[in-house]
Amino acid sequence: MSISYRRPGALIDKVTHYCPGCGHGIAHRLIAEVIDELDIRGRTIGMAPVGCAVVAYDYLDIDMCEAPHGRTPAVATGVKRALPESVVFSYQGDGDLAAIGTAEIIHAANRGENITVIFINNAVYGMTGGQMAPTTPEKVKTTTSPYGRCTETEGYPLKVAELLAGLDRVAYSVRVMMASPGDVRAVREALLKAFRCQMERRGFSIVEILSPCPTYWKLDPVEAFRHCAKEMTKVFPLGVYRDWEETGANQ
Amino acid sequence: MSISYRRPGALIDKVTHYCPGCGHGIAHRLIAEVIDELDIRGRTIGMAPVGCAVVAYDYLDIDMCEAPHGRTPAVATGVKRALPESVVFSYQGDGDLAAIGTAEIIHAANRGENITVIFINNAVYGMTGGQMAPTTPEKVKTTTSPYGRCTETEGYPLKVAELLAGLDRVAYSVRVMMASPGDVRAVREALLKAFRCQMERRGFSIVEILSPCPTYWKLDPVEAFRHCAKEMTKVFPLGVYRDWEETGANQ
Amino acid sequence: MLRIVIDRKHCKGCGLCVAFCPKGALCMATSISPRGVNPAEVREEAACVGCLNCTVVCPDAAIEICELEAAD
Amino acid sequence: MLRIVIDRKHCKGCGLCVAFCPKGALCMATSISPRGVNPAEVREEAACVGCLNCTVVCPDAAIEICELEAAD
C-alpha cells in the first residue's frame, strides 16, 4: 500500500479553531508540507501574529513565537539576527501587516531582512469580527464600513506585493490565491520558493495569498473560494512582482 | 522706493535656532512666502514635527500644533477632518516621516487625506545629533553608522516621493532640492502647487525637499548646498512623481 | 485501487473537496457528525482518479488517500 | 538704484548669498557680529542687478532689497 497523500508531519493532529472553509487552514497545511519537503522542521522558527491565526503554534509542530499585533516582522528580525542559520518566517494577516504593522513590514523589507513573510490577505479583520481592513475592496461592506468602503475618505485597498517589490533589497514578492486546486498548488510552489530564497540568503521574501474568509465575506466556502478569482483579483492582480532569479537582485 | 524683496509677513522677526546654512530656514521662509502669496494666513494650520524644526511655531505666524514624533500626518488628519475648510500642512523630517512615522504617512497618503506634507529630507537625524536616517545614502558615515551605512544589514535609502506616488489617492508627489537659487525657486513653485492642490480638494500632496544639513554632513554651508545636486540626487532623483493635473487623478 | 479516508473529527463540512473533485467521487453526508456538521463522505471510491484535488483544497487536512496495491 | 540691507541680527554668516551672487556684490565681513560670526556685508552695491539670488538662498531671511527711485 503506498500513500498518495497524508497529513504532513509538521502539522499537529488537532482540530483547528478556524471556520469551515477558511484559508488559514490551507495555509497551515501548506507550510507544514513545505517544512517537511525541505526537511527543516528542526531549524524553522515561526512568528504567530495577532489575528485569527494567533494560535498557529497549536497546529504547527515547530518552535514558535507570538508577536505583538503588527510587530511580527520586527520580532522575526530579532530572532533571525540572533540565529542566522535558522529559517524564520512571519505569518501575518492584512490587519497585522498592512495596518498597524505598516512601518515594520516596510522596514524589514527595506533592510532586506533574510526572512519569509506569509501574508494572508483576506481583506477583512477576521479575529475581531469582520471590520474593514486596509485591503478591503472599494464599496465592500464590513462591520466598520456599513455603507461600503468609501475611497473618498478611506482610500483604495493597499497593494502590498507591489508596494514592497519597489524596495531594493526585496528578493521575492509574489501574489497567489486560493481559488481552485491549481491555485492552491501555486501557493505551495510560491512558499517553497520563498523558503528557498531565505535558505540561499537572498534577502526578504513575501508571499501574499488571497485567502477566503467565508464567515465575513458572508459566502459559503465554495463561493468564497471562487470569489478570490472572480472579485479579489480585480483589485489584487496575481503575479510575481519581484524575483531575484530574474532580476538578479541581491546576488 | 519700491521693495524688491522683504521678509514675508507670515515669518516672525525672530532669529532661528538653526545652524548657519540650514535648509530648514529656507523652507520656513518659503512657506511664509507662499502663505502670503495665497493670502491664507488666517486659515492655515501647521503641524510641527519632532526634529530640528520642532519649534517651527516660533517662526511662522500661524496657528500650529505639535505632533508626537512621526504621528504628524495623523495629527494633521485630525485637524483637517475637524476643519475641512482650513489649509493644513505637516512639516516633517526624514526620521519623523520615513522611520517612526512610516505607517502614518503611508496611510494618510493612501486615504488621500487632503493635506500637504512638506518633507525635509536631509538624510540624517539632525535634532538628536547626526544619527543615520532611513534616507542616509549607502556608505555614508553618521554617528550610528560609524563604518558607513551598510546596505547588507541596513538596506538602501527609502525613496519617499516614489513610494507614495504609487498610492492611488495621492494627487501630487514631487522631489525638489536646495542646491542653487534656481532650485530654491523650484521648491517655492512646488510648495505653491501643493497648497493649491489642497485648496482645490485634489487630495494628498507631498513635496520632498533635499535639504542641506551642513552640521552633520560636515560640510560648509556652500559645499552642503552643492552636495544636494552632486551627491543626493544620485540616490534621490528629482522629479514630479505624480501630478493630478497630468494623470487626472482624483478629479 | 485508491482508498479515500475522510477524518470526521477534522472535517468541518465546508464542501470544498466535493466541489473540486472532478469525478464526483465525494459528497456531503446528510447525517450529522459529532461536531454538529454534515461532513464530507465518499460517494463512489471507484470513481477516484487520485488527482488529489480534494486533499489540496481541504482546509482541515481531513482527507488522506492511499493506493491499495492490486493483490496480484 | 538698489539698496541691499543685511540684517546683522539674523545673519549667521553662512556665506550662501555671497556664493550665489552673480555679480560679486556681497562679501563676508572680517569683523565679528554680536552673535560671534563673520556676517555677510555689501561689497559693492552698485554691482547689484537685483536678481534676488541672495534673498532666495538666505536661510535666515536676513537680506532685504529695495529699489530706490531715481530722484528725477
Next chain:
Amino acid sequence: MPKKVLMTGNEAMAEGAIRAGCRHYYGYPITPQNEVPEYMSRRMPEVDGVFLQSESELAAISMVLGSAAAGKRTMTSSSSPGISLKQEGISYLAGSELPAVIANVQRGGPGLGDIGASQADYFQAVKGGGHGDYRMIVLAPDSVQEMADLTTLAFDLADRWRIPVMILADAQVGQMMEPVEWHEYRPPPDLAAKQWALTGASGRPRNIVRSFFLYPGLLEEHNLRLQRKYAEIASSQVRLEETGTDGADVVIVAYGSSARIARGLVSEGAEGGRLGLLRPVTLWPFPSRRIRELAERGKAFLVAEMSAGQMVEDVRLAVEGLTPVGFYGRMGGSMLTTEEMAREAARMLELVAGGAA
C-alpha cells in the same frame, strides 16, 4: 418616561458620546470594544460626524489630538494592549492640555492575555502609564446606563478642565446588554468657549498647541500650573456611591463590574448589615478623604478588584494603618464571584471582631 432600549455597554458609550456632541471618533478594532467603532461607523454619517478607522492605536490617539486641538469634542476607544500603545499620545494630550475622551474596555493581561474582563490597568490609568507627571480624570461605569451617562459627563469634564478623561470599563460592562434610558443632553451653560483652539489665526493672535518647553524653567512652570489644576480637580471632582456604610463594620471598596457583586451582597443584607459598599465613580481623583473618614470611624475595608491588587494601594494610602485593609482579587480575565467575596468579607468581619475583642 422615555422608552428603554436594550443595548451593550459599548454601544451606550458610543451613543452617549454622540449625544454629548462628539463628532470625531478615531479607533482601531480590538475586542472587547469592537461595538464602539462599529456603532460609530453606522451613526456618525447620520449626524454628519467623522468616523475614521485608523491604521493603528497610535494613529487614533494622534488624530484625536488633532481634532481636540481644532476645538472639537473627540474620542477614541480601545482595550488594554491598544491602550498601552496610546500612552505616549495620552502624555502629549495631558501635556498640551487638550480635552479628549479615551475609553479602555479592559481585558486580561499581561501581553496578549485573553479577552475576559479585567481591572488590571488601574495603575496605568490613575498613576500614569505614560511618561511625566500628569493626570487624567478616570471614570468607572458599572452599568450600561452609566456607560452612557459617564461618557457624556466625560466630555463636559474634559472641556472644563482641558484634560484627557478616561472611561475605565471592562469586558463585562462593555459587552453586556441592559436597558438604557436616554435623556436630552444639555451642555453646562458655564462652559467657556475654546479660545485656545486652532481654527486659523484670523482676527486674533495665533494659537499654539504644544507640550515642548525649550527654555530653562518653562517646563517646570508649566508643570506647576498643571499640578495646581490637578489639585483643584482633586478637591472638587470626587464622585462616589455609598451603600450601607453607616452601619457597616467592613466597607467593601470596589468599582465597575466588581462593585455590582458587592452591591448585591450589601443590598441583600449579607452578614446582617455589617457590610457596606463604597464605589469610587472617579478613580482619579480618588475618594481618599471619604475613605479616611470611614477609617477614622473605625471601619475596616475589603478592596475587591479584578487584579493582583492595585486600587488597594490607594485605599491603604488613605487609611494609613488606622484600620485593617483586606484584599480580594482575581487576575487574567477571571471575574470575582459572589461566593468568594462573601467569604472574604466574612473573614474581614472576623478579623475586626477579633481585633476588637
Next chain:
Amino acid sequence: MPKKVLMTGNEAMAEGAIRAGCRHYYGYPITPQNEVPEYMSRRMPEVDGVFLQSESELAAISMVLGSAAAGKRTMTSSSSPGISLKQEGISYLAGSELPAVIANVQRGGPGLGDIGASQADYFQAVKGGGHGDYRMIVLAPDSVQEMADLTTLAFDLADRWRIPVMILADAQVGQMMEPVEWHEYRPPPDLAAKQWALTGASGRPRNIVRSFFLYPGLLEEHNLRLQRKYAEIASSQVRLEETGTDGADVVIVAYGSSARIARGLVSEGAEGGRLGLLRPVTLWPFPSRRIRELAERGKAFLVAEMSAGQMVEDVRLAVEGLTPVGFYGRMGGSMLTTEEMAREAARMLELVAGGAA
C-alpha cells in the same frame, strides 16, 4: 588596579552590557541617551554583535522580544516618550517571561517636555505603564560606575528570573562623565541554561513563547505563577544603600541623581548628623521592609525626587502613618538643589522635634 576611563554614563551602560555578553542591541535615537546607540554602533561590530537602529521604539522592543525569545542577552534603551511607546512590548515581554534589559534615561515630561533630567517615570516603571498585572525589576544607578555595574547585574537578574529588567536612569547620570573602573565579568555559575528558548525544535519537543492563553482559567493560572515569582523576587532581591541612618532623626529617601545630593548633605554632616540617607537601588522590589523598620524606630522621612511625588507613595505605604513623611520634589527637567534639600530637611527635623515636644 585597572586603569580608570573617563566616560559618560550612557557609554558605561553600553560597555557594561557588552561585557555582560549582550550581543543584540536594538534602539532608536532620542536625547538624552543617544550615546548608547552610538557607542553600540561602534562596538558591536568589534565583538561580532548586532547593532540595529530600528525604525521606531516599537520595532526596537519587538526585536528585543525576538532575540530574547531566541535565548540571547539583548537590550534596548530610550528616554521617556520612547519608553511610553514600548509599554505594550514590555507587557508582552513580562507576560511571555522573557529576559531582557530596557534602559530609560528619563527626561522632562509630560509630552515632548524637554531634555532635562527627571524622575517622573517612576510610576510607569514600578507600577506598570503597560497593561495587566506584571512587574519588572527596576534598578536605579546613581553614578557612571553604577551605570556599568547595574547594567551587568541586570542581565544576570533578567536571565535568572526570566523577567524584563529596567535601568531607570536620568539625563544627568546618563550624560555626565566620570571615571569608570572595569573588572572582568563572570556569569553566575548557577545560571540555568535557557531550555525554553526558540532555537529550532531539533532533538527536543518544540518550544513556544507566548502570552496568550485561550482557554478559561489558563491565563489566571499563568498570572498566579507570575505573582508567586514576583513574591519571591520581592522577598530576596531588594538592594539599597544606607548612610548614617542609625543616628538619624530624619532619613532622606532618594534614588539616582537625587541621592547624590542627599549623600552630600549627609556625608558632610549637615544638621549635626541628624540626617541619614536610604537609597533604594532596586525601585522594584522596593525596600519597604527596611523603611518600615526605620519608621518603627521612630525615624521620620523626607522623600526627594525629581517628580511631583511618586516614590513618596511607596514610602508612605511602608510607613503607614507611623512617622511623618515629607516630600521635596521638582518637575519638568529641573533638578533638585542642595540648598533646597537642606531647607526641607531642616523643616522635617523641626517638625519631628515639634512632634516629640
Next chain:
Amino acid sequence: MEHRMIFAGAGGQGLMMLGKILAQAAMDAGLNVTWYPSYGAEVRGGTAHCHVVVSEGRIFSPLVERASALAIMNEPSLERFLPRLRQAGLLVLNTSLAEAPGASNGAIIAVPATEIANELKDIRIANMVMLGALNAALDIVDDEFVVEAIEAFLPGRGHLAGLNREAYERGKGCAD
C-alpha cells in the same frame, strides 16, 4: 422570580443570539434583564456562551455563577457548565450532539435540536429549537414577545422568518 441562565455551545451555533432574543423579549414584557456574552477568546471556534438574567427585581451581577437554567448545545459545553446548575435547576440539552448525563441537579429536557434543524434543512436554526423548548418549560415570557424579538433580530423575509418560527414551535413541542 429571577431566572439566571447560561446558554452554551460551539461558536456559530447561535447561542448568543438565543440569549439576545430572550433578553429583548423579557425587556419588552416589562421585566428587568441583563445579557452578558463570553466568547471563547477573540477567535472563531471554541465554545461561546452567554449569561442571561431575567428578573422582576433589581439585577446585581449579570454573571451567572449558579444557574437556574442551562441550554446546552454540545458535549464540551455540557461538561463545563453542568456543575454550575443549581439544585432543582433545569437543563435543556441538545441531545443531537451531547448525551444526557446520568445525574443532574434537576430536570432535563432532551431536545434533538440539531436533528430537527437538519430536518428543516438549516442546521443553524437549532438555537431556535432550543429557545422554544426553554421558554415552553419555564414560561419566562409570552410567545408573542419572543416572536417579535425574533423578527427584530433576525429580520428574515418570507421563508426564513417562517423557518425560525417553525423551529421555535418544534422546540416548544419538545418541552411537553
Next chain:
Amino acid sequence: MEHRMIFAGAGGQGLMMLGKILAQAAMDAGLNVTWYPSYGAEVRGGTAHCHVVVSEGRIFSPLVERASALAIMNEPSLERFLPRLRQAGLLVLNTSLAEAPGASNGAIIAVPATEIANELKDIRIANMVMLGALNAALDIVDDEFVVEAIEAFLPGRGHLAGLNREAYERGKGCAD
C-alpha cells in the same frame, strides 16, 4: 581643593569640548572629576553649558549650583550664569561677545577670545583661548595634561594641532 565650574556659550562655540578636555586632564592628573553637560534642549542653537567639578576629595553632586569659576562665551550666558558665581569666584569672560559686568562676586579675566580666534583664522577655537586663560588663572592641572587631552579629543594633524595649541597659549597670556 575643589573647583566647581560652569562653562557656557552658544551651541557650536565648543564649551562642551572645553569641559571634557579639562575633565580628562584632571583625571589623568589623578584628581576626581565629573563633567555634566546641559544642552539648550535637543535643538541646535540656544545656549549650551557644562558643569565640571575637579576635586581631591569625593564628588557628590556633579551639578554646580554655586560656581567657583565661570567661563562665559557670550552675553546671554553671562546674564544667566553670573548670579551663580560664588563669593570670590573667578569669571573668565569672552569680551569679544560680552561686556564685562560692572560688578561681579570676584575676579574677572577679560579674554577677547573670539577676536583672538578670528586673528588665528578660525573663529571656532575661541574655546581653547578660554581654556588657556582659565587654567593659567586657577592652575587646575599642569599644562602637559591639558595638551595631551587636547590631542586626545581633537586629534588634529599638523596645522590644526598647532592652532589649538597656539590658541591655548594665547589664552594663557590673557590671564597674566
